[in-house]
Amino acid sequence: MSRYHVRRRGTNRIYVDRRGRGGRAQTVLILLLLAALIIALVYMLPSYRMQQEEESLIRGRLLSECEAAVNRVQRLSRTAGSNSTITVAEIRSYLYAMDVLNQTHQSLTGRQLIPSSQFASLYGLIETYSSQLLAGSDTGAMQTAITAALQETYLLVQQLN
Secondary structure (H helix, E strand, O other): OOOEEEEEEOOEEEEEEOOOOHHHHHHHHHHHHHHHHHHHHHHHHHHHHHHHHHHHHHHHHHHHHHHHHHHHHHHOOOOOOHHHHHHHHHHHHHHHHHHHHHHHHHHHHOOOOOOHHHHHHHHHHHHHHHHHHHHOOOOHHHHHHHHHHHHHHHHHHHHHO
8 A cells, every 4th residue: 555645636646645745854864864863883993992902912911821821830840949930920920911911901891801709819929939939848739730720710711802
């Protein structure tokens, strides 16, 4: 059925829109809203792409820092030595970098990639290892605990990518 109906006036035929006067206004309003939607999408898509790039960069950097920390833990010796304190400092710096990246991501998106309790646990293990190293006691058990905790963190970071 057509939306137009025929109204006759004498010999002339007049086609009248059944929707009435408001029909044209609705059409114009719909076209304006559609144009506004298209313009909004044009401006929103680049920001969405940038957000995805930012997230992939942070995840990649987290993975890199975590791999470096795991490599450094594997280089720790089980006896006290000057290299061990330097290696512990490097491990701390990698953990700190990961923690800062995690906090930055939380500031930007509102969610953490890695729970902050994981970092607190790692910091505690590193501190205990460092104090045992300075005291000259056996650090084998702590080194194993640090390695296990870092491997767990590494698995968490790998699952993100």
